[in-house]
Amino acid sequence: MKGVIAKLAPAANVIDLSHEVAPQHLQEAAYILLSAYRYFPSGTIFCCVVDPGVGSTRRGLAVRARLQNSDYLFVCPDNGLLTPIFQNAETIQAVSLDKPQFQLENPSATFHGRDIFAPVAAHLAADVALDALGSSLNPSTLIQLDWPQVSYQDNCWHAQILHVDHFGNLISNLSAERLEPPFERYQLSLGNVTINGIKRTFADVAVGEAVAYMGSSGFLELAIRQGDAAKAWQGHVGSTLLIRNKQF
Amino acid sequence: MKGVIAKLAPAANVIDLSHEVAPQHLQEAAYILLSAYRYFPSGTIFCCVVDPGVGSTRRGLAVRARLQNSDYLFVCPDNGLLTPIFQNAETIQAVSLDKPQFQLENPSATFHGRDIFAPVAAHLAADVALDALGSSLNPSTLIQLDWPQVSYQDNCWHAQILHVDHFGNLISNLSAERLEPPFERYQLSLGNVTINGIKRTFADVAVGEAVAYMGSSGFLELAIRQGDAAKAWQGHVGSTLLIRNKQF
Amino acid sequence: MKGVIAKLAPAANVIDLSHEVAPQHLQEAAYILLSAYRYFPSGTIFCCVVDPGVGSTRRGLAVRARLQNSDYLFVCPDNGLLTPIFQNAETIQAVSLDKPQFQLENPSATFHGRDIFAPVAAHLAADVALDALGSSLNPSTLIQLDWPQVSYQDNCWHAQILHVDHFGNLISNLSAERLEPPFERYQLSLGNVTINGIKRTFADVAVGEAVAYMGSSGFLELAIRQGDAAKAWQGHVGSTLLIRNKQF
Numbered sequence: 070m071k072g073v074i075a076k077l078a079p080a081a082n083v084i085d086l087s088h089e090v091a092p093q094h095l096q097e098a099a100y101i102l103l104s105a106y107r108y109f110p111s112g113t114i115f116c117c118v119v120d121p122g123v124g125s126t127r128r129g130l131a132v133r134a135r136l137q138n139s140d141y142l143f144v145c146p147d148n149g150l151l152t153p154i155f156q157n158a159e160t161i162q163a164v165s166l167d168k169p170q171f172q173l174e175n176p177s178a179t180f181h182g183r184d185i186f187a188p189v190a191a192h193l194a195a196d197v198a199l200d201a202l203g204s205s206l207n208p209s210t211l212i213q214l215d216w217p218q219v220s221y222q223d224n225c226w227h228a229q230i231l232h233v234d235h236f237g238n239l240i241s242n243l244s245a246e247r248l249e250p251p252f253e254r255y256q257l258s259l260g261n262v263t264i265n266g267i268k269r270t271f272a273d274v275a276v277g278e279a280v281a282y283m284g285s286s287g288f289l290e291l292a293i294r295q296g297d298a299a300k301a302w303q304g305h306v307g308s309t310l311l312i313r314n315k316q317f
Numbered sequence: 318m319k320g321v322i323a324k325l326a327p328a329a330n331v332i333d334l335s336h337e338v339a340p341q342h343l344q345e346a347a348y349i350l351l352s353a354y355r356y357f358p359s360g361t362i363f364c365c366v367v368d369p370g371v372g373s374t375r376r377g378l379a380v381r382a383r384l385q386n387s388d389y390l391f392v393c394p395d396n397g398l399l400t401p402i403f404q405n406a407e408t409i410q411a412v413s414l415d416k417p418q419f420q421l422e423n424p425s426a427t428f429h430g431r432d433i434f435a436p437v438a439a440h441l442a443a444d445v446a447l448d449a450l451g452s453s454l455n456p457s458t459l460i461q462l463d464w465p466q467v468s469y470q471d472n473c474w475h476a477q478i479l480h481v482d483h484f485g486n487l488i489s490n491l492s493a494e495r496l497e498p499p500f501e502r503y504q505l506s507l508g509n510v511t512i513n514g515i516k517r518t519f520a521d522v523a524v525g526e527a528v529a530y531m532g533s534s535g536f537l538e539l540a541i542r543q544g545d546a547a548k549a550w551q552g553h554v555g556s557t558l559l560i561r562n563k564q565f
Numbered sequence: 566m567k568g569v570i571a572k573l574a575p576a577a578n579v580i581d582l583s584h585e586v587a588p589q590h591l592q593e594a595a596y597i598l599l600s601a602y603r604y605f606p607s608g609t610i611f612c613c614v615v616d617p618g619v620g621s622t623r624r625g626l627a628v629r630a631r632l633q634n635s636d637y638l639f640v641c642p643d644n645g646l647l648t649p650i651f652q653n654a655e656t657i658q659a660v661s662l663d664k665p666q667f668q669l670e671n672p673s674a675t676f677h678g679r680d681i682f683a684p685v686a687a688h689l690a691a692d693v694a695l696d697a698l699g700s701s702l703n704p705s706t707l708i709q710l711d712w713p714q715v716s717y718q719d720n721c722w723h724a725q726i727l728h729v730d731h732f733g734n735l736i737s738n739l740s741a742e743r744l745e746p747p748f749e750r751y752q753l754s755l756g757n758v759t760i761n762g763i764k765r766t767f768a769d770v771a772v773g774e775a776v777a778y779m780g781s782s783g784f785l786e787l788a789i790r791q792g793d794a795a796k797a798w799q800g801h802v803g804s805t806l807l808i809r810n811k812q813f
Binding site for chain 2: 075076093178184
């Protein structure tokens with residue numbers, strides 16, 4: 070993919086966002102995009118290849134989204150990878166990648182990242198207009214994932230683990246703004262692990278102890294200070310997390 | 318290596334091709350080069366360091382190869398890493414890296430990647446001529462690997478696994494052009510796993526099922542849809558793959 | 566972090582030095598810096614994020630160090646990561662990162678790499694002066710690690726393993742210059758493994774055999790030729806290595 074981009078857009082600055090998405094795991098890929106996009110310059114092109122349906126009839130997409138007063142471009146399969154982008158965007162413009170002249174000749178059936186998405190992203194980087202790359206699509210027809218929602222009942226939030234990071238920290242889908250001080254009142258349960266209170270950072274507990282904190286992506290996270298929580302607690306993407314408000 | 322290149326050729330665009338070659342596995346490295354080089358711009362310099370003989374008397378090389386109407390440059394040990402490049406090139410020009418002025422002073426005996434190959438590649442990127450970098454070599458003296466060949470007998474191709482990718486898909490050395498439609502007639506065997514027919518892509522079988530298909534590098538591949546075939550079948554580089562033509 | 570840098574210093578050439586430091590392992594990170602810095606151009610900015618104390622009261626630093634006739638800049642937590650840099654530098658200038666205008670707004674308590682160190686490094690790359698980034702610090706107040714020292718008694722060096730590389734080779738803290746030819750006279754012991762003599766390179770022993778050699782970073786190393794010594798011998802960072810001079 071980087072060779073193709075170097076051919077078509079030699080001045081492009083190419084950054085690897087992640088190579089550690091669990092194979093074919095669209096929801097984890099979508100979370101990584103959600104947590105990272107706002108830190109990139111307006112105009113950044115995200116070429117996203119988590120593509121279990123490669124070679125089938127699923128469409129390829131190029132999308133311009135207006136998010137937080139910036140414009141971001143996305144090139145990817147139409148498989149739900151952009152669900153949180155769609156949910157947060159002010160405006161969306163989308164095209165179907167049906168113009169072979171902007172793609173490699175004789176594309177393979179199993180590596181559209183190299184043969185379709187990378188050349189399209191490179192043409193965008195080389196200032197080809199979005200609507201030249203394919204036929205316009207109604208954004209309401211784009212595939213969306215069933216994004217895991219949090220629910221609240223009996224003074225308890227029911228949340229899920231969205232992502233496990235490099236250190237084994239567990240990131241949930243509960244937004245920081247759902248919770249209110251004093252944070253000592255919350256009791257968290259993941260399987261048979263219980264954590265009392267939400268702290269600011271790792272160093273607020275002793276080395277080896279469990280800690281919950283508002284993570285750097287705006288979501289509630291769980292960790293073991295200087296340890297690997299995912300391994301110790303067998304937590305994984307999809308694990309249920311309960312956050313009980315003990316004041317009630 | 319990247320620091321050395323940044324010193325000598327600050328404008329060079331450096332791309333990591335792979336850090337996942339099995340340690341010292343020349344054949345796998347050669348396969349990765351073969352599958353990737355044509356996607357890079359003409360003039361690309363491939364600095365290839367899989368170097369089990371580092372510090373011994375094996376030579377260092379800089380090579381210009383004419384391939385598919387493009388010129389590619391390779392800097393690497395003379396250990397067979399370029400075997401498929403040599404087999405496919407229209408012309409080859411090679412020099413032995415015997416001019417210390419283009420290398421770091423006091424090179425170590427165990428990291429020629431940093432001390433010899435990176436500085437030579439950087440000098441090429443900074444427009445030093447190939448033949449300035451060392452004495453000319455007769456291409457027929459360059460080391461070649463015994464490249465695993467396919468054979469055909471009793472209506473059956475005997476092939477080998479050349480590479481296992483990030484997903485656990487198994488890539489063989491059988492070129493797509495050896496096989497002819499209808500592809501349903503082929504029966505594949507790897508150990509005690511049997512697959513009937515060759516499909517277009519993963520999505521042509523159910524999730525969790527075995528599938529054979531013509532891979533994106535032009536070779537026959539085996540996979541489990543959304544699974545890890547190498548792990549499930551204990552397939553590895555060197556495993557034997559039989560492709561029987563049932564029509565005969 | 567790379568998004569933040571792309572926003573603030575779009576022309577910066579960003580190189581990944583390592584993503585394989587054992588989590589929170591300051592000494593290993595410090596060793597990697599020590600072994601690599603001199604190969605980078607003068608003026609290089611090293612943005613180093615191994616940060617077990619993130620969000621606590623530990624300071625953030627920007628440092629200019631004069632080393633081997635070059636100037637290098639370092640942006641990192643004040644936690645000892647720069648210990649060998651401090652020990653080798655001719656001059657040190659340091660500031661405390663206490664000017665929020667050079668950092669992201671509302672920094673998180675758990676990811677200062679993205680919110681503080683990356684923007685500060687990017688401002689340096691965009692030619693902001695070091696002393697604009699924070700208040701001047703007395704270098705003698707900077708945190709230093711207890712760096713593992715070698716000792717010599719009864720004709721025997723007592724050393725430690727500092728780093729395990731990608732291949733499982735074990736790198737010790739014994740400088741090459743401590744030893745003198747003939748190198749056959751040294752006998753090395755790591756746990757119950759004994760190696761006689763120090764060689765030039767891997768190829769000086771048979772495939773699968775143990776070998777000791779002066780490594781490319783200037784330290785004594787142990788390996789198994791074409792094998793994984795760390796796995797085979799259960800060697801790890803902190804393991805004790807004895808080097809006995811048999812001539813006495």
